[in-house]
Amino acid sequence: MLDPVIASRLQFAVTTIVHIIFPVMSMGLAPFLVYFTWKDIRTGKPIYERLRRFWTKIFAISFVVGTVTGIVLEFEFGTNFAAFSTAAGELFGGPLAVEGMMAFMLEATFLGIFVFGRDRVSNALYFVSSVAVAVGTWLSAVWILIANSWMQTPRGFEVVNEGGQAVVHLTDPIAAYLNPRFGYMYVHMQNAAVESVALFMAGIAAYYVFRHHVWGYQNEQVDFWETTLKIALVALLITAPLQVLHGDMYGRHVAETQPQKFAAMEAVWETESYVPEYLIAVPTDLADITDPRAKDLFGLGIPGGASWLASGGDPSAEIQGLDSFDAEAPPVAIVFWAFRAMVGLGFWFILLAFWGGYRWWKGQLLEDDLLHKALMGSTLLGIVAVEVGWIVTEVGRQPWVIQDVMKTSAGVSPGLTGAEATLTLVGFVVVYALLLALYGYVVVRIIRNGPPGDEELDSVEVPDENREVPPAGVTNDD
């Protein structure tokens, strides 16, 4: 049986790593769905109805799995991290409660109309529903990230002793909830979601375009996939460069506010100046695998790069080493490699975006088979980048559950036995593996079945006055 602290942490890791996929899909898809709905209603062109209906199916299944896995996370604070919940509930519970009331409710009720109500409600209400779903999805992230960012850069509180227990009291809600990390985290996360979905759309579209144009499989819906590819490329061209730009500011912010995490990201043990940014670090001895920059390493680094990143332009800046902190270091290798994977992927996405943009500009978007292969291979890499990004954030802040206030090991439920925690850990690993397999199965099925065909569009009973294509230049207000 595992130690309850270890088992609880692993369980939270497993459930979050799986859960995050689904909000990323729904947050990323939401703005596309609003756009498709708007165009569908305004132009009445079948392509937009196809786009809306096809991507709504993927949104709906993502939302359902996101809901059931999200309730698990809310409950886990109580079941596995009761000491944390008691100590910090006053600050931490509020955002979760507001998320439920303000965001999740909006999203879940209007999704009912959006998914099931095309024939039942007016165009105006239908469009409003798509916007409400998108706003709800994005507001959910606001409140969840307020809670999370507060743990990274806690502000606006005092620690009070209540009956022998240290309890966090809210003193300044604005400082607490609009804490320094929140803005960086929110922009980075939201942009990552749209970027991930753009990559997902582009990868799948590239597959069908490639099969049609390069392999010669006739696909009646190829115009659907060409449009998807173009829309996804536009989104990628906007989001990919932005992600690296604010990612850089975010990194500097981490260096200022969580120096221990930054040191782990760069695997800097002793305080140094002029620290290189290691692109690769290879231990010569497998025993050193947990420490990418232990002695006798082969490393390839940009001189002064890490110092330059931490300080925002000064290659000789000092970076505080892991040895200089009182608290034990987080698992350095995980943070170090996850950070490199994230940054490497970020640059790869920029390359993909510019490559695709260039080919499009040259009028060769549909013929470049190497580009198509690169896009296909990158279908899921946006989600991988989100995962490794979160690993940097969450593993990097260890041993703290609340930075400099409470250690993770102190947050676990006091009465929890190793047997209980291990049993549920195994249960969750099995259930979540099945959930992922089922989700993958369903999404692949939806993609294979493709967008609705002409017969299906015709069978939809939409009142004629809503469905008529207005003459050019005339908009159709209802």
Add this chain to the structure above:
Amino acid sequence: MTDLGWLDAGPIFGLPLPELWFGLLFVMLGTFLFLDGFDFGAGAVFATRDSEADRETILAAIGPFWDGNEVWLVVFGGALFAAFPSVYAGLFSRHYLLLFGVLGALILRGLAPEMYEQRDDETWQRWWGRAFVAGSVGAPLLLGVFVGNWLLGATTALTLGGALTGLTVVALTVVSGVAFLQVKTRAGMDADLQRYGEGAIAAYLVAVVLTLVALGLTRPGLVPTLTSPAVLGLVVLTLVLAGGYVVLLRQGRDVAALAASAGLTYGLATVVALLLYPTVDPASGTSVGEAIVSTLPLNLMSLGAAILLPLVATYFVVLYTAFSGPIEPSEGY
């Protein structure tokens, strides 16, 4: 430092906020038990239907609603966490395995209809149909056990009072589920549904009496509350609503019957609140006043709820208005 001193000075609106939030929690729990309750009940009725058309109708009936309905559980959990964090932590960690059972059931319940619709083959649909039923019955059963154990201050998962509360809640979900399906379906299942509704209401009355007796025997401290005028009044109200439910169902006044089942659910939630008060967690003896968070966050939450809850009610009105009336044959999950 921003000056929000006015939020810290004392309870806003001059209301007894700890009591208000304690009450609000049970409004949220009751709303969840009613709204998602009829989804669960519809899931239980699903088990009795062999015809493909009936099964599709049941899935289509809950399709647009269940997700919004289930959010009430999240809101209840979030509000308990935010207002009474130590109670949230204590209850949830004490009933660790039970809550994982609830989560498992909710996962099955949420996933099954999506999966059911993915493929047409019989074996696939039979198994996902079973998963749907298992989740629909398992979730209210285990949540009921949780509520019963909460009332008893139990530290073990299985208690007589808890088990009986679980059965009570399951019976109640079938009562609402039947009324909901009556509203959402055209003739076809009517005769059967009416029979199930009458069976379920009888089962509910028996279960609720047994539960109250078991609670009184296990925790004699509850007896004064159990025999208080408020609880006795609620018992009378329950009998009236139960009778009304049967009559309304027979007369085909389905919406009114559904409203009667809502009354029964809120009645049950009120009894739970009355039996707990003035404690909020009998296991530790913590009172409402002791467990509540401090004034500043409580005021903030109250302001938030005063703005948000009416909005949320509006969303539900829009949703239920858009999908009022029976399911059309063309509508699917």
